[in-house]
Each structure stands twice: as C-alpha cells, then as structure tokens.
Amino acid sequence: MSSQRPTLADVAATAGVSVSTASLAFSGAGPIAASTRERVLAAATELGYSGPNPLGRQLRSGRSGIVGVVVGDALRRSFRDPVSIQVLDGLVGTLGEMNLGVLLIPGPTDPAEPPVDPLVLSAAMDVAVLLWGSGVEDPVLGALRRRGVPTVVVEGVPEPDVATVGIDDRAGMADAARHLVDLGHRRIACVSLPFDRARGEGIVAPERVGEAVWQVTRRRFEGMRDGGVEPVEIYETPASLVEHGAAAGRALLDRPDRPTAVLCQSDLLASGVVLAARELGLAVPGDVSVAGFDGLDLPWLAPDVLTTVAQPLAEKGAQVGRAVAQLLEGNHPDPVVLPVELRVGTTTGPVPA
Amino acid sequence: MSSQRPTLADVAATAGVSVSTASLAFSGAGPIAASTRERVLAAATELGYSGPNPLGRQLRSGRSGIVGVVVGDALRRSFRDPVSIQVLDGLVGTLGEMNLGVLLIPGPTDPAEPPVDPLVLSAAMDVAVLLWGSGVEDPVLGALRRRGVPTVVVEGVPEPDVATVGIDDRAGMADAARHLVDLGHRRIACVSLPFDRARGEGIVAPERVGEAVWQVTRRRFEGMRDGGVEPVEIYETPASLVEHGAAAGRALLDRPDRPTAVLCQSDLLASGVVLAARELGLAVPGDVSVAGFDGLDLPWLAPDVLTTVAQPLAEKGAQVGRAVAQLLEGNHPDPVVLPVELRVGTTTGPVPA
DNA sequence: TTGAAAGCGCTAACAT
DNA sequence: ATGTTAGCGCTTTCAA
Numbered sequence: 001m002s003s004q005r006p007t008l009a010d011v012a013a014t015a016g017v018s019v020s021t022a023s024l025a026f027s028g029a030g031p032i033a034a035s036t037r038e039r040v041l042a043a044a045t046e047l048g049y050s051g052p053n054p055l056g057r058q059l060r061s062g063r064s065g066i067v068g069v070v071v072g073d074a075l076r077r078s079f080r081d082p083v084s085i086q087v088l089d090g091l092v093g094t095l096g097e098m099n100l101g102v103l104l105i106p107g108p109t110d111p112a113e114p115p116v117d118p119l120v121l122s123a124a125m126d127v128a129v130l131l132w133g134s135g136v137e138d139p140v141l142g143a144l145r146r147r148g149v150p151t152v153v154v155e156g157v158p159e160p161d162v163a164t165v166g167i168d169d170r171a172g173m174a175d176a177a178r179h180l181v182d183l184g185h186r187r188i189a190c191v192s193l194p195f196d197r198a199r200g201e202g203i204v205a206p207e208r209v210g211e212a213v214w215q216v217t218r219r220r221f222e223g224m225r226d227g228g229v230e231p232v233e234i235y236e237t238p239a240s241l242v243e244h245g246a247a248a249g250r251a252l253l254d255r256p257d258r259p260t261a262v263l264c265q266s267d268l269l270a271s272g273v274v275l276a277a278r279e280l281g282l283a284v285p286g287d288v289s290v291a292g293f294d295g296l297d298l299p300w301l302a303p304d305v306l307t308t309v310a311q312p313l314a315e316k317g318a319q320v321g322r323a324v325a326q327l328l329e330g331n332h333p334d335p336v337v338l339p340v341e342l343r344v345g346t347t348t349g350p351v352p353a
Numbered sequence: 354m355s356s357q358r359p360t361l362a363d364v365a366a367t368a369g370v371s372v373s374t375a376s377l378a379f380s381g382a383g384p385i386a387a388s389t390r391e392r393v394l395a396a397a398t399e400l401g402y403s404g405p406n407p408l409g410r411q412l413r414s415g416r417s418g419i420v421g422v423v424v425g426d427a428l429r430r431s432f433r434d435p436v437s438i439q440v441l442d443g444l445v446g447t448l449g450e451m452n453l454g455v456l457l458i459p460g461p462t463d464p465a466e467p468p469v470d471p472l473v474l475s476a477a478m479d480v481a482v483l484l485w486g487s488g489v490e491d492p493v494l495g496a497l498r499r500r501g502v503p504t505v506v507v508e509g510v511p512e513p514d515v516a517t518v519g520i521d522d523r524a525g526m527a528d529a530a531r532h533l534v535d536l537g538h539r540r541i542a543c544v545s546l547p548f549d550r551a552r553g554e555g556i557v558a559p560e561r562v563g564e565a566v567w568q569v570t571r572r573r574f575e576g577m578r579d580g581g582v583e584p585v586e587i588y589e590t591p592a593s594l595v596e597h598g599a600a601a602g603r604a605l606l607d608r609p610d611r612p613t614a615v616l617c618q619s620d621l622l623a624s625g626v627v628l629a630a631r632e633l634g635l636a637v638p639g640d641v642s643v644a645g646f647d648g649l650d651l652p653w654l655a656p657d658v659l660t661t662v663a664q665p666l667a668e669k670g671a672q673v674g675r676a677v678a679q680l681l682e683g684n685h686p687d688p689v690v691l692p693v694e695l696r697v698g699t700t701t702g703p704v705p706a
Numbered sequence: 707t708t709g710a711a712a713g714c715g716c717t718a719a720c721a722t
Numbered sequence: 723a724t725g726t727t728a729g730c731g732c733t734t735t736c737a738a
Contacts, residue, residue, distance in 0.1 A: 005501055007730095007731055007732085008732065008733095009732095017708075017709085018708065018709045018710075019709090019710095019731090019732080019733095020708075020709065020710080020711095020732095020733075020734075021707085021708055021709070023732070023733060023734085024707095024708090024733095027733080029733085029734090030707090030734090031708090032707070032708085033707060033708085036707080036708080048499070050474075050499045050500045050501070051474065051500075052731075052732065052733090053730095053731055053732070054475055054476060054477035054732095055408075055411050055412045055415070055477055055730080055731070055732085056412060056714095056730075056731030056732035056733085057731080057732055057733075058408050058411070058412070058477065058714095058732090059409060059411070059412040059713095059714050059715065059716085059730085059731080059732075060713085060731080060733045060734085061732085062408070062714070062715095064407075064408060064477070065476070066419075066476075075438070075441060075442040075445050075446075076438065076439065076442040079432055079438040079441070080435065080438065082433065085428070085429065085432040085433065086429065088428060088432070089427070089428040089429040089432065092428050092457060092459060093428075096459060096470065096471075096472075099471055099472075101456050101457070101458070101472050101476050102456065102457045103419070103454050103455065103456050103457075104445060104454070104455045104456075104457055105454070106445060106449060117449065118452055119449075119452075119454050121404065122404060122405075123407060123418070123419075123454050124407040124408055124411065124417070146401075146403045147403045148401075148403070242652050242653050243652045246655075271653065272652075272653075275652075275653055275655065279655065279656070299595050299596045299599065299625075299628075300595050300624065300625075300628055300653050300654075301653075302599075302628065302632070303632070360715055360716085361715065361716065361717095362715080362716095370724075370725085371724065371725045371726075372715090372716080372717090372725090373716095373717075373718075373724080373725065373726080373727095374723085374724055376716070376717060376718090377717095377723095377724090380717080382717085382718090383718090383723090384724090385723070385724085386723060386724090389723080389724080405715075405716065406715055406716070407716095408715070408716085409714075409715030409716035409717085409730095410715080410716055410717075411716090412714085412715080412730050412731065412732085413715080413716045413717045413718085413729085413730055414716090414717075414730085415730070415731095
C-alpha cells in the first residue's frame with residue numbers, strides 16, 4: 001500500500017486475496033465467489049480505488065482501445081465542414097458501442113509545415129482512420145504503414161493493405177449534370193473543391209483538371225463529364241466553405257456572358273453561389289440554376305432548398321466503424337461504396353429564355 | 354526475435370547492444386556514441402522497427418500523453434456549434450505543441466441515457482477537459498474526481514480541485530443590454546440557451562430563470578438584468594442552432610405586440626431570429642433589432658453584420674491548453690476569466706417610432 | 707474457486 | 723559510454 005494512488009495489489013492485500021482474484025473481481029473474466037467479489041469491491045471503495053489502471057491493462061493486452069482519426073485538414077477548417085462532422089459523429093457513435101475512443105489527429109495543414117503530425121508517429125492506437133482521402137504516396141499513410149497500424153481511408157483509392165469506405169460520387173455527379181442538361185442548360189460553370197494541398201483559388205484552365213491530386217475532386221469532375229457537361233468555366237476553391245462559394249459566385253455571375261447554371265462540388269460552395277446570386281440581384285433559378293453535392297441541411301438558405309446529390313454521411317461514419325472492427329479482428333474488410341441520390345430542390349429550373 | 358512485431362529487445366540483440374542502450378538511441382535521453390546509435394538505427398530499419406511501443410513507454414512513465422475532452426453534448430450537435438469548434442481548435446493547437454493528443458469523449462446526450470460515457474470511467478488520460486460547463490453535482494466531474502484525473506472546466510464554477518477557464522459573459526451581456534436600452538428599446542425579448550439537460554423549447558415564465566442549471570445560461574441572464582433589461586418574453590431553446598433561433602423568432606415576432614428588440618444568448622440563435630424576421634417581412638433593424646453573443650463570423654447573413662458580444666474563442670482554447678500544462682506539472686492554475694467586447698453591427702438600431 | 711508466477715515493452719537507477 | 727537490474731500495473735495461464 002504505497003502513498004501514491006492505490007493499485008490492484010493494494011486492494012488485494014486489503015481484501016486478503018491474491019492480485020489475480022482481485023483482477024477477476026473487476027473484469028468478471030473468470031469464476032469468482034460472489035462473497036469474494038464483494039470483499040474486493042469493499043476494499044476498493046475503502047482505498048478509493050476506482051478500477052484498474054488502463055495503462056497496465058493496455059500493455060498487458062497489447063491494445064489501447066484507441067482509434068486515431070486523422071482529420072483531413074486543420075481542425076478549424078475541417079470542423080466548419082458539416083460533412084466531416086457528420087461522418088465523425090457516425091463514427092464516434094459506432095466506436096463508442098465497441099468501447100473504443102477517438103483520438104483526434106490534425107491532418108496536413110499548410111504545405112510549409114511538416115506533413116505528418118507527431119501523433120501519427122508515436123501515439124498509441126489500434127487502428128487509424130484517414131477521414132479525407134489519401135494522396136498519391138501519402139506521407140501519413142506511409143508512416144502508419146511503417147508502424148504497422150491497420151488503416152481505413154475514407155474516400156481513398158483501394159489499395160491492398162488499407163480498407164476503404166466511400167460513396168459513388170462519380171455516378172451522383174453525373175446525375176446532377178444530366179439534370180441540368182435536361183433542363184436545357186448548356187452554359188454551365190463548375191465550382192470545384194481544392195485540387196491539392198496548394199489550395200489555389202480562382203478560375204483555372206480546363207487542362208488543369210487532369211492535374212488534380214485529390215481523388216474526390218477528380219471523381220466529381222469525371223462524373224460531370226459523364227453527365228454530358230463540359231463546363232464553360234471552372235473555379236477552384238481553397239476549401240469547401242460558404243465564403244469561397246460566394247467568391248466563386250461573384251466571379252462567375254457578375255458579367256454579361258454569365259452561365260445559366262452553376263454545378264458545385266459541395267453544398268457549402270453551392271450555397272455561397274446562391275448567396276452571391278441574390279446579392280447580385282439574380283433570381284434563383286429564374287436567372288441562374290445552382291446545384292450542389294452532399295445533401296446537407298441548410299436552414300439559413302430558406303426559403304430555398306438546394307438541389308443536391310445526397311450522400312449518407314452518418315452511415316458512412318458507421319461503415320468506417322465497422323471496417324475498424326473488422327481490422328481489429330484481423331480481417332481485411334472489402335471496400336465499401338455507398339450509394340448517393342439526386343435530390344431536386346428549388347434552386348434549379350429551366351434555362352432562361 | 355519473435356515472429357510478431359519486433360521489440361526494442363530484438364533491435365538491441367541485432368545491433369549487439371543492451372536494451373537500455375538501444376532505448377537511449379531512440380530517446381536521446383542520455384550519453385551515447387554516435388556510432389552505436391547508428392548501429393541501433395540500422396538494426397531497427399533492418400527489422401522494420403518503427404520506434405518504441407507507446408504502450409510500454411506509457412506504463413513505465415505513468416503518462417499516456419492523452420487529454421480527454423468531454424464535449425458538452427452529442428458530437429453532431431456540439432460540432433455544429435462553431436463556438437465549441439473554435440475552442441477545440443485552439444486547444445488542439447496548444448496541446449499539439451506539447452505533444453499531447455486529444456481523446457474525444459461524448460458528453461451527456463438525452464436524459465434517458467446514462468450520463469457518463471464509459472470512456473470517462475476507463476480511458477487512459479492524464480488530464481480531462483469539460484468543454485461546456487459542469488452542472489451542479491455533475492456526474493462526469495464526479496467520476497473524474499474519483500479516478501483522480503485532474504480536470505479543467507470551461508465556463509465552470511470555480512471549485513477547489515478543478516481549474517477553470519471562462520469569459521466575463523455577465524459583463525458582456527450587460528453591455529449588450531445597455532446598448533439596446535440606450536437605443537430606446539423597452540419591449541425586449543430574450544432568446545436563451547438551454548436551461549438544463551431537459552432542453553425544453555418555447556416561451557418560459559420569468560420565474561423559471563432561477564431554476565436554470567447551466568451556469569452560462571444563468572450568467573447571461575444576470576448580465577441582461579445588470580444592463581437594465583427585464584425581458585417581456587423569454588424563449589428557451591434546446592440548443593444553440595440557427596433553426597432554433599428561427600423558431601424562436603417566429604414565435605416572438607409574428608404578432609402585433611411584438612418586441613422591438615430581441616437579445617439572444619448566442620449568435621446562432623440571433624441569426625435565426627434575423628432570418629425569421631426577414632421571412633416575416635420585418636426590417637432589421639427598422640422594425641426589430643437583434644443582438645447576439647459570441648462574435649462569430651456569419652457570412653451567410655450578409656449584407657447584415659450581427660451586433661454581438663465577441664469572445665476570444667481560440668484564445669480560450671489556448672488558455673485551456675495552458676491550464677492543462679499547469680495541471681500536468683502538478684500546479685493548480687488560477688481561474689482564467691477572459692474579457693469580451695461589444696461589437697455593434699447593422700442589426701441593431703433606434704427603437705421604431 | 708483461488709493463488710503463484712510469468713511477462714506485456716519499456717525506462718531509469720545504478721554499477722561498471 | 724554501456725550493461726545490469728528492477729519494476730511500472732495489469733492479465734492470464736497453470737497449478738492447487
């Protein structure tokens with residue numbers, strides 16, 4: 001019985017039993033007489049012992065019970081994006097049921113900084129999750145591989161040794177594009193997610209699309225073309241945020257030869273475009289149609305309801321949780337691709353006469 | 354050299370040195386010949402050893418390097434609140450510099466559920482942070498106390514054994530109230546944050562204010578009275594979200610004897626009220642003035658800029674990080690109270706004639 | 707049903 | 723500068 005916090009040994013001594021018996025009293029992982037357990041618990045209360053020290057348990061079992069979640073970006077930005085939040089929420093819920101905790105790991109921020117957070121290198125975790133895709137030769141993924149940490153990549157490219165969970169964004173974007181074409185639109189502009197870590201902002205040449213490093217961005221461009229849309233203008237944004245969408249909207253719509261529709265790669269960008277249109281006195285969809293992607297709830301856009309491609313965000317998080325469980329059991333889960341669905345709102349309509 | 358992942362012992366054996374020497378090669382916490390280090394690192398590379406197992410290190414040092422952060426609510430809700438996000442962001446940044454990781458712990462959700470997440474009871478953590486206040490006899494705080502986990506409570510009531518970081522919301526709210534009074538407003542309604550875990554929604558009797566359990570809510574009410582405002586109507590919301598503010602706005606403004614000003618306990622609530630006013634065809638601030646609290650950036654409210662009481666959110670997170678550092682060093686940090694500042698925007702004006 | 711003993715992987719006194 | 727030794731707190735065979 002040391003002067004520090006009591007240990008299981010102290011409790012066992014006080015209760016007059018062996019350490020292993022005391023352990024059983026707490027874990028319930030073996031036969032133990034009810035009376036003995038009582039005695040141990042009483043001793044624990046007496047000593048102010050609040051249960052086995054997790055550190056000891058973890059070393060012994062080789063498991064930390066922790067899932068490291070690398071958010072795709074600086075927290076502030078990542079967490080202003082309801083898409084990440086909802087996935088994270090679904091994930092935490094599922095992991096919570098399995099008694100796993102989520103360790104937040106900041107992803108790569110500006111290109112100047114070292115691309116790998118120290119936590120990736122040395123935090124205790126049983127599994128890692130990359131919340132927003134992985135680039136080619138991703139340094140974070142490389143580090144996790146070297147450590148032998150099994151990993152789930154959300155919206156990543158399937159590779160032999162990582163599990164992936166994603167959505168069929170290509171098909172969804174194609175549906176959205178087709179919807180606009182069916183409405184008669186031909187002069188369609190596109191507001192895109194970032195191409196890469198450089199996060200440029202502004203109109204880009206169509207050729208540059210091929211250079212986009214981020215897979216989500218690439219796939220949504222591909223879907224757009226599948227749907228028969230060759231954009232008259234492409235605006236790259238540095239992040240999926242309302243203000244960048246608004247900037248894009250101003251740049252694209254404040255001119256005589258403006259497009260009749262704007263197809264955006266995210267809902268936040270799209271809602272920024274809607275706000276910019278309102279600001280410019282343009283009617284939506286009378287003068288310009290706007291469509292997004294994600295299926296977010298955007299109460300402040302009222303009375304408008306954004307036309308969008310809805311993806312099952314919380315379900316995505318839950319699927320990631322399931323993949324984590326698989327990896328913990330030593331299996332390699334099959335890639336998951338969740339379906340998406342075009343949801344027509346009030347922001348798209350026939351091309352103006 | 355087992356068939357599992359290599360351990361430090363394997364590396365030491367391969368390099369032909371003792372385990373302790375190998376340890377030094379990685380930690381650098383002692384004298385070691387450059388050539389020896391080289392040899393150890395070479396052996397590590399050869400074996401695919403990527404550094405000391407954190408679990409062993411943690412047990413040995415008695416430190417997990419983890420800070421458990423209890424978010425005040427279900428993640429989904431909590432993370433839709435930019436206030437929590439910005440504090441969390443500041444916190445993660447500060448802790449990252451000290452090589453500490455953040456373990457996300459869901460706070461109490463609906464009153465039916467058990468109020469304490471299992472992670473609170475048994476996850477490894479050196480310090481805990483309660484991100485949004487603590488109630489009277491808070492069960493989470495109680496559990497942490499029993500475990501002997503030093504704790505920082507954001508916006509909590511100072512108690513001898515917990516550190517606190519907060520803002521002077523009482524004074525800030527008093528400024529906002531005075532601002533409205535100075536503009537001539539007398540019929541002022543209040544839209545409040547939740548009173549307690551029950552999270553009621555709707556107009557409440559003034560007497561009920563005294564029963565509010567959540568300290569932030571209480572203090573903001575007190576400030577309002579300090580500023581000379583006795584609200585004609587109080588609307589309690591179940592969470593600080595735009596849609597609840599909008600609901601409150603509709604309830605309060607859609608009637609002939611409507612108030613001339615609405616003082617809200619958060620910016621999201623206030624912006625909901627502004628949207629409701631617009632919806633009802635009321636001019637802001639021509640027909641009704643609206644003020645909030647927090648100092649958020651609300652681009653989608655443009656062209657309006659909300660009158661608000663700005664609090665230093667990221668700085669608050671950083672201060673929490675500093676308090677954590679203090680606790681880790683065994684000190685008891687003094688309570689921190691950060692200043693706030695009234696920022697007059699375009700949503701408040703003279704009382705209508 | 708209980709106890710004795712080994713050891714998870716590492717670090718840090720201490721000795722050399 | 724390097725090696726020896728002990729032990730962090732726990733779980734888990736194995737034997738009684």
